[in-house]
Amino acid sequence: MNPVNYLYLAALLFTIGATGVLVRRNAIVLFMCVELMLNASNLALVTFSRLHGNLDGQIIAFFTMVVAAAEVVVGLAIIVSVFRTRHSASVDDTNLMKL
Amino acid sequence: MTAALAASLSSQGHSFLSPTGVEIVFVLVGLAVLGAAVLTVSTSQLVHAALWLVVALGGLAIEYLLLTAEFIAWVQVLIYLGSVVVLVLFGLMLTRAPIGRSPDADSGNRWVALGLAVVAAGTLVTLVVDAFRCTWMDLPASGSTSVNGSTQANGEVLFRYWVLPFEALSVLLLAALVGAIVLSRRHREEG
Numbered sequence: 001m002n003p004v005n006y007l008y009l010a011a012l013l014f015t016i017g018a019t020g021v022l023v024r025r026n027a028i029v030l031f032m033c034v035e036l037m038l039n040a041s042n043l044a045l046v047t048f049s050r051l052h053g054n055l056d057g058q059i060i061a062f063f064t065m066v067v068a069a070a071e072v073v074v075g076l077a078i079i080v081s082v083f084r085t086r087h088s089a090s091v092d093d094t095n096l097m098k099l
Numbered sequence: 100m101t102a103a104l105a106a107s108l109s110s111q112g113h114s115f116l117s118p119t120g121v122e123i124v125f126v127l128v129g130l131a132v133l134g135a136a137v138l139t140v141s142t143s144q145l146v147h148a149a150l151w152l153v154v155a156l157g158g159l160a161i162e163y164l165l166l167t168a169e170f171i172a173w174v175q176v177l178i179y180l181g182s183v184v185v186l187v188l189f190g191l192m193l194t195r196a197p198i199g200r201s202p203d204a205d206s207g208n209r210w211v212a213l214g215l216a217v218v219a220a221g222t223l224v225t226l227v228v229d230a231f232r233c234t235w236m237d238l239p240a241s242g243s244t245s246v247n248g249s250t251q252a253n254g255e256v257l258f259r260y261w262v263l264p265f266e267a268l269s270v271l272l273l274a275a276l277v278g279a280i281v282l283s284r285r286h287r288e289e290g
Contacts, residue, residue, distance in 0.1 A: 004231045005122075006166065009129045011223035013136055013155075015216055020140035022212035028190045029145060032152045035183060036136055039159050042175075046168045049248075055256045058171050058248050062257075065171075065178050066268050070275035072183050076190040077282035089194040 006047040014040035027079045027089050031072065038068045125165055132158035149188050156180055168248035 013036060020033030042061040049057025083089050118126075135154035142148050156179045163172035257265060 004227060005125060005129070006162065007227040007231060008224060009132065009162070011227055012133055012220060015220040015223060016133070016136045016140055018219060019212055019216035022215065023140065023209055026145060028187060028194065029148055031190070032139055032148060032187060035152065035179070035187075036139065036155065039156060039175075039179070042171075043159060043162060046163055046166050046171055046248075049168070050166045055248065055252060056260075058168050058253060059257055059261050061168075061171050062174055062253070063261075063264060063268060065174055066272065069178050069183060070272055072186050073275050073279045074282070076186055077279040079190060080193050081282050083194040 003047050003051050007044060010040045010044040010047065013037075013043070025090050025092055027082075027091050027094075028076075030091060031075060031079075035068065035072075038064060121165055125162065128158045128161045128165075132162070145191055146188070149184060149191060152187070153180060153184050156184070163248075166248075170248050170250045170253040172248075173250075 017033045017036030017040060020036065021030055024030055024033065042064055045057040045061040045064070047057075049055060049061075079089060082094055086093055088094075132155050135151045135158065139148045139151040139155060142151065156175065160172045160175040160180075163169075163175060
């Protein structure tokens with residue numbers, strides 16, 4: 001089985017996620033696109049782990065998932081608190097660092 | 100010459116015309132993942148985007164299973180499908196996302212972004228082709244345990260070589276928890 005196919009899938013998925021970050025405007029949809037990009041990198045890591053025959057890639061993918069979960073928690077808290085003060089979840093309206 | 104070529108071809112195993120079951124499942128699930136990802140990025144109904152994200156992440160879990168990364172596949176199902184998507188849906192509800200179409204969901208620079216995306220996809224795919232053109236991986240025989248991503252194997256590697264990052268991650272999760280509580284708490288004077 002040619003592992004390049006898995007890496008193709010990872011590259012295309014990463015590109016789709018990056019396009020979403022560029023195109024979409026709602027902050028939470030941006031979050032979903034970031035999750036897609038993280039998952040694409042996870043797929044590449046697991047493929048490399050399979051190629052090289054050791055488990056380090058899988059462990060790093062596991063760590064990435066945990067960090068992504070932490071990122072989602074903090075990011076959603078920030079988005080909700082921004083929404084409370086500006087009544088909008090659009091990233092175009094958020095142009096100040098202060099609340 | 101041709102006999103040697105034919106012998107080498109036949110010893111190489113199957114061709115594109117006789118795919119194995121793993122390859123068929125890979126192609127089908129991969130197409131489903133790509134389609135769901137495109138719909139996640141492009142649909143104008145925000146809640147539907149979250150549900151298409153579920154399809155994409157679940158398909159990725161199947162791909163992990165095909166790569167014999169069993170533990171990662173179940174962690175994917177538990178963390179992403181179980182908690183991240185639920186959190187994202189909560190976020191959509193809390194920020195009162197419009198149910199139904201929202202035409203202002205896309206930003207204005209759509210064509211620039213699409214051009215950039217095509218360029219990025221071409222670069223990444225040619226890079227991957229160039230780097231791994233001649234690489235093949237052989238699936239382990241059914242009895243051998245060369246690379247298996249089972250929970251036992253992952254746990255042994257995790258707690259033998261990766262203990263310090265693991266403990267650091269637990270501190271990171273605690274920090275994220277406290278940070279989320281602090282950020283989302285209303286101040287006393289506001290109400």
